[in-house]
Amino acid sequence: MSDLNRQRRRLLGAGLLSAALPAFALERPERPDGRFIFLFLRGGLDGLFAFAPAADPRLASLRPGLAKTVLSDGQPLGSTGFAAHPSCRALSDLFARRELAFAPCAGTPDKSRSHFQAQDLFELGNGDTRGQQGWLARAGEAWQGRFRLIGFTANPPLALQGATPPADLMPLAGSSLQVRQNRSLDAIMAMHAQQASGRALDQAMQTQAELDAIQGMDARAARGAAGINGFARSAETMARVLRDNPRLAMAFLDLGGFDTHANQENSLGRSLPQLGEGLLALKTGLGEAEWRRTQVLICTEFGRTVRENGTQGTDHGHGSLALLAGGALRQGGRMLGDFAGLADSALNEGRDLPVRVDWRSLIGRVLQDTQGFPLATLQRILPGLPGLA
Structure with a gap:
């Protein structure tokens, strides 16, 4: 990493955790067969941006702006x-090591x-959209009190609604540089003009302005979920909590920031590396033995339109990308479900990816x-x- 990037990262902040590690009582040092971590990306991730069907000749014409980078690099x-x-280099590296599989057309x-x-x-x-319990709460009941949810x-979240006993909660929070435009800032910028630190400040301010705009659009869809910024730092602590508490057999985490109606290349170009880095931090923090018994299922509520819109973004769609990661995947290094291409006849209502893999089948496989x-x-x-699945 260059000095400029190091300075920029320090200026933007690295996601500091606000909660102390909980002290869970371990009456019995038993553990289930493995550990299930469910990561929900709120806002509707554009899976076709992250993992694109580059072999489909229609991709370039449907996404003349958004597909350029993935088709070239x-x-x-x-x-x-x-x-x-x-x-998504970190994710593709996990795929190459058979520690990640993907379903391009998953959903409800x-x-x-x-x-x-x-x-x-x-x-x-x-x-249904109504009910007294979330699926994760029902899964917790099946243990009959032997293990815990977090x-x-x-x-x-709704997935943990109705859990008995209630799930343990440990919020993960982040922070970033927040500087008001005023005379003090003008003086600081003048002092650092023509220096690497000045360029870093410029970049930090521009990035913060873009993040503020994105967060404003995405706040409702995120439903209070932590932003993706600082996820790698948060994942380190999350891994330590799980590693040191074997009775925490299933975990839920949600992240916001994926409702990309405009300027999608810049937005996801920042978010997706942090998703991959967070997953690698989780793997490292758990350690080899724990990673081998862990599966991480990453889903989003729906996908985006196949065609890009007029503001270099995409709108709400149907089927989307689901990722399954872990150290001992039977399905690692392959695609889950089928993909019929991008012809209008293969799409949902001629505009979205269809759902080929039901979300319950993915969850059920990991639970089993x-x-x-x-x-x-x-x-x-x-x-x-x-x-x-």
Whole structure:
């Protein structure tokens, strides 16, 4: 990393955690078969930007701006016909090591294109937008008190609603440089003019202004979730908590910042590297032995339109990208589900990716692999479960 980038990172801040490590009582040092970490990206990630079907000849015409970088500099994902955007290098490296799989057309049957309805349906996991319990709370009950749930959130998410006993909560927070434009700032900028520090300040201020605009658009869709900034630092502490507390068998984390109606290249170009770095920090913090028994499922409430819009962004869609990571994946290094291409006839309503992999089948597979739940238990946790991915 250059000196300029180091200065810029210091100026922007690196995501400081506000909560102390909880002290969980370990009456019995037992542990389940594995550990399940569920990461929900609120706002509707454009999966076609992150992992693009570069082999499809229609991609360039449907996304003349947004596909340029991945078509010229993307990292091929094996023989799938997809390529990872350069901002997803950490994710493509995990794929190459068979520690990551991806489903390009995952999601729920919801077609409302409403963040709130889609998120409710996803988190309840019962095929409805109403219910007394989230799917993760129902999964916790299946242990009959032997293990614990944790949410790395300030407030209980809907997925943990109705958990008995209630899930432990540990919010992860971040901070970044906040400087007001005034005479003091003008004096500081004058002192650092023509120096590397001055250029770093310029970049920091520009980045902060862009982040403020993005956060303003995305705040409602994020539902109070922590921003992606500083995720790598937060993941280090999250890993330490999980590693030191074997009874924390399942964890929930949500991150906001993915509602990209405009200026998507800049927005996701910053967010996606932090997602990958956070996943690597989680792997490192857990250690080799724990990583081998951990699976991380990363989902979003819906995808985006296949065609880019007039403001270099995308609008609410249907099917989207789901990622499954871990140290001992049976499905590592491959694509989950099928992909029928980008022809209008293959799309949902001629504009969005369809859903080829039901969200419950992804969750069910990870629950079976990490918690050892039989099919009858999975069907109680996920009513209407269509099959395992």
